[in-house]
C-alpha cells in the first residue's frame with residue numbers, strides 16, 4: 429500500500445488496516461523523514477553524534493532518538509531549516525502564546541500535506557462534498573490553521589466560505605444568505621454568535637448547522653466528556669462539536685471523528701508519543717507530555733518535538749471503524765502546571781469550573797510562589813457586582829469543593845477582566861499570568 433502519495437482512497441483504507449500492516453509503512457516514512465531532517469544543521473549534528481544513519485532507523489528505536497524542546501527551536505530557528513529559501517511557499521508564524529512567535533516556512537509540499545491532513549479531519553467529522561462550511565477563523569496574518577481548513581475543504585470537494593473571525597452580525601448575514609451546514613471557529617466565539625442569533629430572533633438551532641469544528645480552546649475534558657462550553661455550544665446550535673487540535677510548528681492537526689473520543693493520529697503524517705517528566709515513554713492511557721514527530725514535513729522537519737501539552741493516547745480501535753490511535757483532550761500545559769498543597773492543577777481545570785457559573789464573565793489566573801515553594805493562585809473573575817461578597821464566597825466554595833484546594837478569588841468588573849486578557853494584542857486572550865520568580869507584592 430503506497431501511503432506516500434497521499435491518495436485519499438488509499439488513506440481511508442489504511443485507517444481500517446491492522447496496526448501490523450501500518451507499522452512497516454511508518455518505519456519507511458520515519459527513515460525518509462530523518463533523511464530530510466538531517467538536511468537541517470540541528471539534526472545533522474545531533475544524529476551524527478549518535479552515529480545514526482537515517483536509512484537504518486527503526487520505529488522500535490524511536491524512543492532512543494533525541495527530544496527537541498521548544499527552547500531548542502526558539503534559540504536558533506534557522507538551524508532547523510531543511511530547505512533553501514527558494515523552496516519556501518508560505519511563511520507562517522506560531523501564535524506566540526508561549527514565548528516569541530517562531531517563523532515556520534512551509535514548502536509547496538508542506539501546504540499540500542496540510543490540506544490532506546484537514547481533508548481527512550473534515551471527512552472524519554462527517555463532512556462531505558455537499559457541505560458548506562463557514563470559516564470564522566483568521567485566514568491571514570501569518571496564521572496557518574485558517575489556510576489549512578480552507579485548502580482541506582477544497583481538497584475534499586466541500587464548499588468553503590471565507591468569513592474570517594469576529595463580528596457576529598456579519599457572520600449571521602452570511603449564514604442567512606449562504607446557508608452553511610457547518611462552522612469552524614474558536615468555541616467561545618461560536619457560542620457568542622449563537623447567543624447573538626438568539627437575541628435577534630434568528631433561531632440558531634433551526635439553521636441546519638450540523639458540525640461545529642473548534643480550535644484554540646478545549647471543548648472536552650481528558651475523560652472525553654464535553655466541557656460546559658462544549659455542551660452549551662452543541663445546545664445553542666443543535667449541532668455536534670469536533671475539537672481540532674494542532675500547532676503551526678507541528679504542521680499537523682488531530683481531529684475528532686463522529687465518535688467524539690479523541691483526535692485521530694494520522695499514521696502517514698505523525699508519530700505521537702506521551703512521555704513522563706524523566707522523558708520516558710508512557711504506556712497508552714496515561715497522561716503525560718505529548719511528543720510529536722510530524723512525518724513528511726520538508727521545510728522545518730521536527731523530530732520528537734516536546735509540545736508542552738499534557739494529554740493521553742488511546743490505542744484501542746475506535747467505534748468509527750478507524751484503527752489509528754487517538755489523542756485525548758489537552759488537559760493542561762506543562763509550563764502552566766501548578767503545585768498547590770501537594771496537588772497538581774492546570775489553569776484549564778479552573779477555567780472549566782468557572783464556565784459552570786453564569787454569573788462569571790471572563791476570568792484569568794495570577795500565580796505567585798509562596799515561601800514553602802508551592803504556588804499561590806489568585807483567580808480573577810469578572811462579575812457584575814464585584815462588591816457582592818456572597819457571590820465571591822460561592823465561587824471560592826465551588827473551586828474548593830471540586831479542586832480540593834482553596835484559591836484566592838478576586839472579583840472585578842468584567843470590562844477590566846477583558847482588558848487585562850487582551851493585553852499584548854496576541855491572537856489568543858492571555859488568561860495565565862505567571863508571576864512565580866517575581867517578588868511578592
Ligand SMILES: [Zn+2]
Pocket residue numbers: 685686687688692746747748749750
Ligand atoms: Zn474514530
